[in-house]
Amino acid sequence: MSNPLLPIAFGLVLAVAACGASSRDGGPPVKVSVEAATDGPWRVEYVLARPVERLNLGPALDGFRSSYWRVSAGGAALIEEGGSDWLAASEDGGAFDHVVIEVEPRSAPLAKDYQAFTPMGAGGVLLYTGHFTPKTDDGGLIETRFDIVAPQRGRIAAFDKTARALMDWASPYDLPGFVYIGSAKPAQSDWVSAIVDARAPEWVKRETETLIPPLFAAYAAGLGRDLPARPNLFVAMGDVSIEGQISYRGDALPGQFQATLEGGAWTQDSPEARRVFLYTTAHEAAHLFQLTVQPDETASDFIHEGGADALAAEALVHIGRWTRSDLRTALVEALAECARLTEGRSLIAAEAAEDWRAAYACGHVLTVAAAGREGPAAFWRRLMMRAEGAEGYDTALFLEVARETAGAETADAISSFLRTNEARPDAKLDRIFALSGAEP
Numbered sequence: 001m002s003n004p005l006l007p008i009a010f011g012l013v014l015a016v017a018a019c020g021a022s023s024r025d026g027g028p029p030v031k032v033s034v035e036a037a038t039d040g041p042w043r044v045e046y047v048l049a050r051p052v053e054r055l056n057l058g059p060a061l062d063g064f065r066s067s068y069w070r071v072s073a074g075g076a077a078l079i080e081e082g083g084s085d086w087l088a089a090s091e092d093g094g095a096f097d098h099v100v101i102e103v104e105p106r107s108a109p110l111a112k113d114y115q116a117f118t119p120m121g122a123g124g125v126l127l128y129t130g131h132f133t134p135k136t137d138d139g140g141l142i143e144t145r146f147d148i149v150a151p152q153r154g155r156i157a158a159f160d161k162t163a164r165a166l167m168d169w170a171s172p173y174d175l176p177g178f179v180y181i182g183s184a185k186p187a188q189s190d191w192v193s194a195i196v197d198a199r200a201p202e203w204v205k206r207e208t209e210t211l212i213p214p215l216f217a218a219y220a221a222g223l224g225r226d227l228p229a230r231p232n233l234f235v236a237m238g239d240v241s242i243e244g245q246i247s248y249r250g251d252a253l254p255g256q257f258q259a260t261l262e263g264g265a266w267t268q269d270s271p272e273a274r275r276v277f278l279y280t281t282a283h284e285a286a287h288l289f290q291l292t293v294q295p296d297e298t299a300s301d302f303i304h305e306g307g308a309d310a311l312a313a314e315a316l317v318h319i320g321r322w323t324r325s326d327l328r329t330a331l332v333e334a335l336a337e338c339a340r341l342t343e344g345r346s347l348i349a350a351e352a353a354e355d356w357r358a359a360y361a362c363g364h365v366l367t368v369a370a371a372g373r374e375g376p377a378a379f380w381r382r383l384m385m386r387a388e389g390a391e392g393y394d395t396a397l398f399l400e401v402a403r404e405t406a407g408a409e410t411a412d413a414i415s416s417f418l419r420t421n422e423a424r425p426d427a428k429l430d431r432i433f434a435l436s437g438a439e440p
Helices: 014-019 061-068 202-223 271-290 301-318 324-341 347-352 356-371 376-388 395-406 408-419 425-436
Strands: 030-035 042-052 054-059 069-073 076-081 084-089 096-103 117-119 125-128 144-149 155-158 161-163 165-169 178-182 193-196 232-237 247-253 256-262
Touching: 042 054, 054 061, 061 069, 061 076, 061 084, 069 076, 076 096, 084 096, 117 232, 144 178, 155 165, 161 165, 178 232, 193 202, 202 232, 202 271, 202 301, 202 376, 247 271, 256 271, 271 301, 301 324, 301 347, 301 356, 301 376, 324 356, 324 425, 347 356, 347 408, 356 376, 356 395, 356 408, 356 425, 376 395, 395 408, 408 425
Parallel strands: 030 144, 193 232, 232 256
Antiparallel strands: 030 042, 042 096, 054 084, 069 096, 076 084, 117 125, 125 178, 144 165, 155 161, 155 178, 247 256
16 A cells, blocks of 8 residues: 655755745645545545646556546646646646546545545545645645645545534644545544544444453553544445455554445454454554654665554454454464565565565564564554654664564564575574564
C-alpha cells in the first residue's frame, strides 16, 4: 500500500506556482467543497487561489477518476499523463481557478492504496480525502482545506467532530484523513470514537467494544506514551456472499484506522474469524501508536509492518485474549513465511519487488529477535524515544537499538539477513534467534 505518512513537502510547484501561499480571502492555496448526495453523483468543486494551467491530482489509480469523475463546469479537463491524473486547462494558453466535478461515490479495488469511498451501511460512506488533495510534482501535498456537507438528515464525523457540515476543515495531523458521512452516531469512550457498520454481526460489535479499551491501555503502558487525541475506528462490512472466505483489510492513518471485513466466514463467530479479527485489529491499533513518531523516508517497510504484528501478538497475550501458545503459533507461521519468501533473495530485494508479505512476516520475526529478552513493546519504546530525537526512524536506528537490546552479534546477523541472498534463510533465522536469546 502506498505510504502517505512519510515527510511531506508542502507548497506548490511550477504548474501551480501562481497560487502562492494563500487564497484570495486569506485561505489555503486550494479549497475543495464536497456536497454528498443520498442518490446520484456528489458535487466536488476545486477553488484555487490563482488561475493555473494544470493541477496534479496524484496517481491515476487504475483509471478510478477517469471512470467515475466528470468535469461539469470550469475551464479544465481531466486527463491522464505520466501515470498521474491532472486537471488541465481546456484551451492552449488558458487557465482556470475553479472546477466543478460530478463524482460517483463508487468503491473501487484500488491497488495498494486507500479506498476513496468505503460503504458503511444504511447509506453511510467513509471518504478518504487523500484522493481529492492536489499534489506537487514530487508527490508532496498542496495545502488544502475542505468544506464537506452531508445530505439531508445526515451527519459527518471525523476525529472528535460530529456535525451537519465541516467547513474549512483539515485533519489535525496535516495529512489526508477519513471522514464518515451518513446517519450513524459515533460511540465514544475514553480511548476511541468508533462507528461500526450496522450490518456487522453482533459478535463483531461486541468484540470491538470489549477489545479496544484494554488493548489501547496495554499499548500506552508498554510504549510509554498516550495518543495525542482520541482516535477514530471505522469498521465496515464488505461483500459477505462468498461462503468460507475471510478477509480483513485494514488501513491506518495518524489518529484513525478503518477495517473492511469481507467474506461469508464473518457472519458466524468462529475461532478462526475471532483470531483474524483480534490480531488484525491489534495490528492496526499498534500503527496508531507507532505513528506518534515518523519513519524516515528511507525506512524499510519491515520495521513498521512487522513491528505492528509483533506488538499486536504481545499485547493480546498481555490483556488475556491470547495464550502464549497463540503467540508462539503466530511467530512460527511468520518464520515459515519469511523463510519461504526470502529463499534466494534478500529481504531488501523482496521489498523492492513489492512483496509486502515478506515485509510483514520477516519484520515480525526480526522485531522479536531484535528485542531479545526485553520483548517487542520495550524495543519499540526505546526505538520511538530515539526517533523523536532524530529525523524519524530508519533501518540504521533499528539496528542500533537491536545492538543495545539483543547484542552486537544479533544486530550484525540481522543486518546481513536484510541484504544477503540466502539459500537457507531458515537456518540464518535460527542463528539470529540463538544469538538474541529471544524465544523462537
